[in-house]
Every structure is written in C-alpha cells, then in structure tokens.
Amino acid sequence: MAEKSVYTYRVEPQEVDFTLCATVSALGSAVLNTAGLDAHRKGFGVDALNRQNHSWVLSRMAFELDRRPGQYTDYRIATWISDYGRVLSTRNFTLADAAGEEFGRAVTQWAMLDLASRAAVDLSGVGREHADAIVDAPSPAEKPRKILSVTPVATAEHRVAYSDIDFNRHMNTMRYIDLLFDAMPLDLLASQRAVRLDIHFLHECRYGQQLTVGWERQGDTWLFSIRNEEREAVRASVEWR
Amino acid sequence: MAEKSVYTYRVEPQEVDFTLCATVSALGSAVLNTAGLDAHRKGFGVDALNRQNHSWVLSRMAFELDRRPGQYTDYRIATWISDYGRVLSTRNFTLADAAGEEFGRAVTQWAMLDLASRAAVDLSGVGREHADAIVDAPSPAEKPRKILSVTPVATAEHRVAYSDIDFNRHMNTMRYIDLLFDAMPLDLLASQRAVRLDIHFLHECRYGQQLTVGWERQGDTWLFSIRNEEREAVRASVEWR
Known part of the structure; x- marks a missing residue:
C-alpha cells in the first residue's frame, strides 16, 4: 500500500491579493500542479497517458481553506489517491503550514479521456493496474457536491x-476560479473568512469564446453558472463559513 | 563599488502559455520580484521606505526577450542599479539560462513617491546615500523609449x-502586459519571435474602473494606449523582431 506524497511550496508575490494573502486560485494552482507532478512521478502522468492517446481531465473539485497563508510563507501539500470508480479517480490533498498545522484540504475527481473518441475511458482496468498507488486513507473533506441548479440574478x-488558456487552448481551471471571485464584493474577499469552493467542469471553453458568468446568492453561499456560446460549461458554489 | 546580484528562478506550470513557454508577463513578474527582493536586501526596499512614508513607483520599463524559456526551465536574473537622476533611478537586469547564455534583458526606471503629498521625491540626496549600491556597468539594452502618440484603430x-489588483488596490503591472498580449493575434504569440516591450505608467488604474485598451499597428510594432475612466493611464509598444 502506498504512502501519501508531500511537496513543498512558498507563497510568491504574484500569488497574493490586495490583503497580501495567497489567492484561492493560486493555492488551487499549487494543488493541481501537485496532482500533475505526483502522477508524473508515479508513471501515470499526462505525458505517459498521451502515448496511449489518453489524458486526465479534471471533472470536479472541492477546496476548503480555513485561512490563506501570507506572502513568502512556506507550506506543504500532501496528496494521495483514495479510490477509483468506473469513470472517476479521486485524488486528495491536505495543505499545512511549516509547523504542520493543516489550513486547507481538497478533493478532486478526474476522468480519463480517449483523445481520439473524446469519450471517457473505463477506469476499472486502470484501477487494478495502479492499485499500488492507492492509499488507504479517506478523503479529508466532503467530496465535491452536486450543484443542482443556478438561477442567475446578475x-x-x-x-x-x-x-487565460492552457496548452490545449482551453480556459485554465484557475482563470475560472478568478472569474468567480472577481464577481464577489471586495469586503467579502478581504474578510479572511474560511471558505469552501465546489466546482464542476461540464464542457471546455475555447480561445476567443464569449463567456457569461451568472450568479445568485443564498445566504453565505454564492452559486455560479458559466456559459460559453453553446451551453453551460462550469457550475460552482462558494460557501463562506 | 557594488557587484551585480544574481537570483535563481524556475518556470512554473502556471507561468507558461499554450506553447508551454513562459509568458512575457510571467518573466516580467520575476524581473519585478527581483527588483523588490534586491532593494529589500540592500535596505531600501518598499518596507524600509514606507517607514518614511515613501514608496518606489515603476515609471517605465523596457524588456527584451530573444526567446522564452520552456516549462520547468531554470534561469537566473542578474540585477544592478546603474545611475540615479533627480527623479528616476535606473535598475537593470539580464536573464540567462542555466548554461549562462543570456536570453533577455530589462531596463526599469523608478520614481520615489511621497505617499502624503503624492509628489516625486528628489533623488539627488538618495543617490548620494545609496552610492554604494551603484554598479559601474551600463544598461544592457536601450533605455525605455518615449512613445509620442498612439492613434487606436481597435x-x-x-x-x-x-x-488584477495589488496591495494598493491598483492594477498590477503584469496584468497590463497581459492586456497588451491578449490584443494581438494568437499566431504572432505562437511564433516565438524575439520581442521588445516598452511600457510607460502614466496614472494608476483602480479597482472597479473600466479600462479601454486601444491599439494601432505600424509594421512589426504594435502601439498601445490604455485609458481609465479619467485619462490615459499606460502607453506601450511591442516590437516583434
């Protein structure tokens, strides 16, 4: 049975917001870089998959932050895969400061895409092949929640x-998160409250497309729907705690 | 007489564009972080200046890139101050790969602002105080060019x-550079041609302001003017070589 892997990071000046604390998108970026690096080290990164004309696609993400570390702060991200289903693989993360105190956690769910057919690959076989990589530890937070419907008021x-774009010329995950936080009032973003983000990626948004970011507020939770010119592409909720 | 200072960096995944090479704005961000770090180490960083209610303000920047390094590439930035005028201090940079081959250079000119009066501080006295920090080496490229006028066609x-904003709630330098490159066609950005950027910061743009980015093309040079709701805030040229 595998062990959790740990990677170290530091909050760089370009990663902080006006409060001089790391943004949710910068920390999310470090989480996804960790996923890529760890998969690569274990032999099932995007580079290895591409040889079989497959790729990993992020389907859903839940991200909880109790607080956001300040500029130049060192922190660590531990990551592990807890399980494979037929369609989705679950990769988990905890974020801790230099003293080892946990300040955040993430649960991500990934599908494997066949780049020729654009269909999801059945992970049952993959799960057996990579059983060595699975760590017998539960997810550190509730798995990404379903967001049933959003009725935008703005x-x-x-x-x-x-x-905004990645090597596929698709919108970057972190730029979607920027769009969500850009829609909320600055006072709320300055408040340093604990926050939980749930985000579902339904369809890709491509270079040049016009996106409409719609949102509604339900108490301390903001619900978002991002549409491209064709259909709903991303659904998300941001819960302030 | 002082020596040049050298800092080491690595191109991180969030710093590359769709060609998997570092963006101009990411490399520019590393240049400005180097300026901040070096000033801090030598005792005249923003932190020390703030105690006297002063701050450094970037007035103009020239940035030349022969090529843009790929993801995960290590590189080094050397920096030195070559001279002080009455209003502007000139800080220089060279960027080199791990083998020591130079692939870029920057010349930046900084004013010192009195935060109470919002006026420029006369640097004559400061120049004498910090004479130890001056390195007897010329700027590695032509100083930031004056951009006399821009007649936008788009x-x-x-x-x-x-x-977009920094700790002052003003638009970040690098987000201006993103706006310039976002306006140019993707083919040109994919071409990996050498490029020279000249940028002048005339007025600050604040959170919530609506900006108009205007541009015209003169052969291989793109001229830009960014206006906020009140006036012209930034003027820039991007020359493809």
Missing part, C-alpha cells in the same frame, strides 16, 4: 483570451 | 477586477 461577460 | 474593454 451576470458578467468575459472573452477567453491568450492569458 | 479597442477592447476591461474592468479592473479583484484578480
């Missing part, structure tokens, strides 16, 4: 630009 | 959002 527009 | 709109 919207913002965004055209997918060069600075 | 425009894009951008509202200054949470993800």
